[in-house]
Amino acid sequence: MSIRLTTTSYIVLGLLRWAPGTTAYDLERTIRATVSHIWAIQRSQIYREPARLAEAGLLTTETVGDGRQKTRFTITPEGEEALDAWLAAGAEELPQLRDLATLKIFFGARPQAIARVQLLRHQARLKEYELLREIGGLAQAGPRTALEAAIAHERTSIRYWSDLAKAED
Amino acid sequence: MSIRLTTTSYIVLGLLRWAPGTTAYDLERTIRATVSHIWAIQRSQIYREPARLAEAGLLTTETVGDGRQKTRFTITPEGEEALDAWLAAGAEELPQLRDLATLKIFFGARPQAIARVQLLRHQARLKEYELLREIGGLAQAGPRTALEAAIAHERTSIRYWSDLAKAED
DNA sequence: CATAGGACAGTCCATAGTGGACTATCGTTA
DNA sequence: TAACGATAGTCCACTATGGACTGTCCTATG
Numbered sequence: 001m002s003i004r005l006t007t008t009s010y011i012v013l014g015l016l017r018w019a020p021g022t023t024a025y026d027l028e029r030t031i032r033a034t035v036s037h038i039w040a041i042q043r044s045q046i047y048r049e050p051a052r053l054a055e056a057g058l059l060t061t062e063t064v065g066d067g068r069q070k071t072r073f074t075i076t077p078e079g080e081e082a083l084d085a086w087l088a089a090g091a092e093e094l095p096q097l098r099d100l101a102t103l104k105i106f107f108g109a110r111p112q113a114i115a116r117v118q119l120l121r122h123q124a125r126l127k128e129y130e131l132l133r134e135i136g137g138l139a140q141a142g143p144r145t146a147l148e149a150a151i152a153h154e155r156t157s158i159r160y161w162s163d164l165a166k167a168e169d
Numbered sequence: 170m171s172i173r174l175t176t177t178s179y180i181v182l183g184l185l186r187w188a189p190g191t192t193a194y195d196l197e198r199t200i201r202a203t204v205s206h207i208w209a210i211q212r213s214q215i216y217r218e219p220a221r222l223a224e225a226g227l228l229t230t231e232t233v234g235d236g237r238q239k240t241r242f243t244i245t246p247e248g249e250e251a252l253d254a255w256l257a258a259g260a261e262e263l264p265q266l267r268d269l270a271t272l273k274i275f276f277g278a279r280p281q282a283i284a285r286v287q288l289l290r291h292q293a294r295l296k297e298y299e300l301l302r303e304i305g306g307l308a309q310a311g312p313r314t315a316l317e318a319a320i321a322h323e324r325t326s327i328r329y330w331s332d333l334a335k336a337e338d
Numbered sequence: 339c340a341t342a343g344g345a346c347a348g349t350c351c352a353t354a355g356t357g358g359a360c361t362a363t364c365g366t367t368a
Numbered sequence: 369t370a371a372c373g374a375t376a377g378t379c380c381a382c383t384a385t386g387g388a389c390t391g392t393c394c395t396a397t398g
Contacts, residue, residue, distance in 0.1 A: 004386095006354065007269065014276035025376050038266045038275060042356055047377065049354095070376075087278040091286035092269035094294055097207045097319060100176065100261035106207060106315035107183035109256040117260035125263055146275035149329050150266060156325040160318050173357095175383070194347050211385055216348065221383095239347075 003056045005082060008041055012049050013058065013075060013083040018140070020074040021062075024050055027073075034143060037129075037150050058082055105164075115164035122161060126154040172225045174251060177210055181218050182227065182244060182252040187309070189243040190231075193219055196242075203312060206298075206319050227251055274333075284333035291330060295323040 003009075015030055016022060022030070024047045031041055041049075050073045053059045058079035062072045075083075101118045105111055129151045133144070172178075184199055185191060191199070193216045200210055210218075219242045222228045227248035231241045244252075270287045274280055298320045302313075 004353075006385095007272070008355080010276070011272070023376080028376095035272070035275060036265070038268065039272050040265050043377090044357080044379080045355060052354095083276070087273055087276060091273075091283050091290070094287075094290055095266065095268035095270075096205070096209050097264065097322060098267055099207065099264035099318070101264075102315050102318045103176070103180070103204070103208050104256055104260075105318070106204060106311045107179070107186075107252070107256060108309070108311040111314060114260050118263075121260070121263055140277065142275045142277040145280060145333070146271050149268070149271045149274070152325050152329050153266060153322060156321050160321050164314070173382075175356095177384080192347080197347095211387095212348090213350080213386080214384060217383090 003052055005086070007039060008045055008049050009053060009058075010083060010086050011035055011039060011041060012046075012053060012073075013079050016050075016059065016073055016075040017080060017083060021072045023070045023072055025070075037125075038146060053079065101161075111164045111167065115161045119158060119161040119165055122154055122157045126151065126158060129154060172221060174255070176208060177214055177218050178222060178227075179252060179255050180204055180208060180210060181215075181222060181242075182248050185219075185228065185242055185244040186249060186252060190241045192239045192241055194239075206294075207315060222248065270330075280333045280336065284330045288327060288330040288334055291323055291326045295320065295327060298323060 028046045054061045059073045064070050101114050197215045223230045228242045233239050270283050
């Protein structure tokens, strides 16, 4: 039962190490509130992945069935091992921007309109991030450090889009 | 034959508008040299996508078969229309970082080692970008403006990772 | 002159991920 | 008491990923 572990897998494993016994639904909420800014996962995927990992022996399942059937997942030692191996394995290829707005600029869309909208959205998101940081909602060092990356890139985006918004067409 | 147009589709359409009569192989090289920093596409996808678009009437094909069979693709008016509609349609959801290195930090990987490697790679990539900009390899305004976004984010990454590399563990 | 090696040009496949519609249950409040 | 929103999840068709695999052409060198 050796399966291919993907980024999705490691996100699930990583969250379950911090919060064993979580259901898929709660995983979804946690992801939306935290990692999704770095790496989002589709809902359908969030429900399928833990099942896959359980089959491979990286998680155990416990179904609490009172009408609404919930399944709680817990990471196994093998799961932790896999996660640690991934964390310890060296760095990766560089990321792509993967920004549709920039892509449209690339292909000749007029910057003005795009820039104005992007600027507002990035500003809103930066505010969210700063709030999250000030409230100190993030107990662990990892998420805090990662949040700094997100904030730095938001600031860069804001500078970029606001320059474009100001520039004449 | 209405198909769903994805980002992949628009990249192919966009490149074919600038260079009609291109083969899949040349598309691949062009993508690797240009857009891939913003949005990469897998080789297998680059060969399948134009075929799909041709079926939907957004491209025409012309097979030049002398031993090695090449297929040249050209954008149709419908193709241009679809592309323009996409370019004109408002801005998108915000991008995610989608950076595995940051994700590992999030889940508790030790920053030092990761940061050192990322720093070197980002520096190398920044140099590539700056070279590209100085040489003026990009005739069109779109790619040039998009390149500025890529450069800005590289600089941000470099600052981030170099801070992390310096910080005590 | 033939041949080996590399660049060129592509195919194929299993598996993973996306987007989005759909179903159903529970708790509250009007 | 039924309506409504939050909770909890399923399903499906289609797209994308990663990577192995197959050939063809060009050129240098032995």
